[in-house]
Amino acid sequence: MVWTAEEVVSKHGSSNWTAVPKKAGLKRFGKSCRLRWANHLRPDLNNDSFTPQEEDLLVKLHAAIGSRWSIIAQQLPGKTDNDVKNHWNTKLKKKLSDMGIDPVTHKPFSKLLADYGNIGGVQKPSTRTGSLSKDFKNAILLKSNPYPIPSQGQRNMKSQTSLLPKMEPTENSFFHNKNYTDIDLAQFQVPISGEGCLPSTPSPSSSSSTYSTENLPLPFCWNDFLLEDAFPAAADNQEQETMPAFLSKDFVSQIENVIQQSENKKEVISSHQNPATDLQLSSSSEFSFLEAMLNQENDMFLNFPHLMEEPPSH
DNA sequence: AAGATTCTCAACCGCACCAAG
């Protein structure tokens, strides 16, 4: 009798995947068996579709730690990293984009454009971005992830999940609240100064900002989907804003601790490597990836000044 | 009804880490 992989795993455990296909009589590599087991055969899997609460939690976790699907999946009982990854890529990314939020940075696109021009400090964004192609601007937006792809060391930290606080979905769910579903953030007048976010609770300090909350339909705050400001220079402006409940300082600091442990190890290694690489990899660097891009662009414009010229109008 | 397009998701791929020899 040929054993099924499921029987083999239940009998021998899932610690030796190379043995599983042999014992089960399968013409598969252990790696494929492990994947099959992890994504489909595990008894604790929940094949139900994502609930709004789970989606909400997924968005929040992604905002906090980026695309570390295995960690996120462990916060969602019964969901696999593949489930989470697929659901994010096929649904939630589009959902956020439709709402005018960059699914990578969790910031409004308009905010990103404003910051893009602001950080360089050379020209107004309308001038700078106006000289760039649409594709290039899109590339900038998509690559400005403030949470770099974790090193293998980070990925292999078996204990990091246990360090994450358990997060419960709240009634103030992002996708739950139907008021949020029809938001067109493009209509918001985001100030060039980079303040961007509408405080959840209007504060005296916000009264001098360039927008008015009076005409805005909703108390929306994109910071609810952001762990940490990607642009340290602008972070001071937001210090007085209320920290969203799900991104409590405890939660933020715990995640930062997890990441910092591996960052420390990584920095020792990278100190012997190309500093330009460090610039992009180190989340604790005072430069963001966006700034690095802008610096490179400035260099390019210095070398090729004709690129600064507006295309001829027709 | 049929072809085109979009969506979904299982599986594959390559990379990196770890442990053992």
Add this chain to the structure above:
DNA sequence: TCTTGGTGCGGTTGAGAATCT
């Protein structure tokens, strides 16, 4: 110290399903 095998991870692909025109 180097090599090798096992493992885990995130990114990507492609087939089938669903939807649109």
